[in-house]
Amino acid sequence: MAATMTDVARLANVSVSTVSYVLTGARPISGATRERVLAAIAELGYSPNAMARGLASRRSTLLGLLLPLGEDGVGATVSAFVNGAASAASAAGYHLTLNPVGADDAAPLRELASRRLLAGAALMAVRLDDPRVDVLRELGVPYVLIGRTRDTTGVSFVDIDFDTTMADAVEHLVRLGHRRVVYVNHSQDALAAGDGPTVRTAEAFARAMRVHGLEPVMVAVDAGAAHGRIAVEEALARDPGVTAFVSMNESATFGILAGLADRGLRVPQDVSVVSVVMAPAVAELARPALTAMESPGAALGRLAVEALVDQLDRTDRRDEDKDKEVHQQLLPCTLRVRGTSGPVRS
């Protein structure tokens, strides 16, 4: 049915290896022959069989995006990463596969990786101690983290610069006169599991507050608008004089706004709210629109894939630059002031 390389070779009056060389450029081919081959390819509408190519070259064009997938779907912020990754992969001639593998059970990943289907992998939702990383290293699958483990020596990653992000968020509030700020983090479970962003923002917030001589207060709640309201109650219980909230918990942030409104607290006149690591489009949905540390979004995913592809090319060429060169990059979120932050009430 579909044309094979043999068909092309026959039509162009060359051997199959010549066709292969024209396609891959692995050896020089004269202009005339190349033309003839390309013409034959065009005439037959030929394109190489990916499986055969993969088998023979023991190289695949598949990049795995490894991430836990709950039934509820990922938020807009995460979906931006995925997006950027898919686009970048596509642009580099690779294909991105979505692999639901969580950090809890490494067995499926071991399976997946040893089937040699993937040329490389990008890990999302990385924990401080992530068993998946060990599996990948052990099986020799090139990988890049979106996020990072506790120990990052020799590991390529792209992550958000939580320290800078938190420092900027707190700084913004402090400048407005706020001194009693509560941080609404992801769930207690995420914290206990060692989820990177959860743990890092907790620490970064504490540091940022102490820099200004302030006491950090943190509340951890599950996702969902309802839990945002709970966060407000808990925060007020812990510190009735709180004047500002910082939140990374996307859906809860909306609940915080609702909870404050319910209590008759106006935003930003009575209380300020700053969302961290949020996609601009999401921040715009709130009323008032949320002042936010906007996440680098698609760029993160794109950079991760580009780093991965780079690494693959390097191993392929195996040239002078030692191929164990790691790519480590932190991207800060950028402050975008909208309607939920203002001077502390006097």
Next chain:
Amino acid sequence: MAATMTDVARLANVSVSTVSYVLTGARPISGATRERVLAAIAELGYSPNAMARGLASRRSTLLGLLLPLGEDGVGATVSAFVNGAASAASAAGYHLTLNPVGADDAAPLRELASRRLLAGAALMAVRLDDPRVDVLRELGVPYVLIGRTRDTTGVSFVDIDFDTTMADAVEHLVRLGHRRVVYVNHSQDALAAGDGPTVRTAEAFARAMRVHGLEPVMVAVDAGAAHGRIAVEEALARDPGVTAFVSMNESATFGILAGLADRGLRVPQDVSVVSVVMAPAVAELARPALTAMESPGAALGRLAVEALVDQLDRTDRRDEDKDKEVHQQLLPCTLRVRGTSGPVRS
């Protein structure tokens, strides 16, 4: 490095074909031999090379999810589809690849499909006349639509039942006494391009209104909260007496609430708003929480992939049931009343 089937065969003292039969079940193997082979497999930590398998069996475990990917990322509602699809694929032993191919240029798809990397494809964001469908049919790649073309004879698809959904939404409002309802649809561009949901909801809304003897008024705006405000202005210009909005435009819906508030119109006392085809989690973010026709979300993606896998299995077995049996399924959204709909003001 990695163990091959030959290694397993040697260790188990059988031929490679026997190992293959144990793995694929293509031929019966005695219990004793099977045990021996499985033991060898376990000992070597063997798992079959996906490429070699794919080449020899001309079957792949990759399902392509074909969808246009803007840099801005997909909304939570779409991401739920993707999610469901990825999970279902994974559960069925397949892998989902994310392929950014829009309906505008079919060339990349032709490339992709003729490389025989994909066992099948699921198309998202289907237009009434979608060139991608022709490409897939022509190249003989099994496919399922998430959405549907104008003519659906012989085509498998899973889609939202826009007729029922709109009828229910309008019915809900009419029962509350509303008679002047405006539908806020996706952009004029989407409408002109023949985007399925955009066109179908437009028609369904008109039908639903006429059933009640009401005049359908529709406004088409781009995505984004800002455009929701524009929609409100435009709606009031078209009919100053409007008492209710129906909207499918996710981000604009939030803008509608903002726009109404700006004008001093209270929701739901003065004006009602019903969102259609929206994920519950998103509806909860609004204040008040949105009355919505909730989209089947992950189920849609899951069903599509299951239908596709079914079709693949059937072509494989090529048994009595004619393998051109199509799967066509419409899922309605379900009404969930929250805080944005109420009796018409008297």
Next chain:
DNA sequence: GCGCTTCGTCGAAACGCTTCGATGATGACG
């Protein structure tokens, strides 16, 4: 106990490509 099917297993031929060593043809050089 003779032919017969049935069952479990084997060997070898694909599958469609990449890659390596080899081979003529070509041109440079002394």
Next chain:
DNA sequence: CGTCATCATCGAAGCGTTTCGACGAAGCGC
């Protein structure tokens, strides 16, 4: 004008599976 690289191309050997035909060994009826 013979010698040696150099260059473009060829042929063949894989890559790790699946799958098909074949073939002994049992098991069956008579």
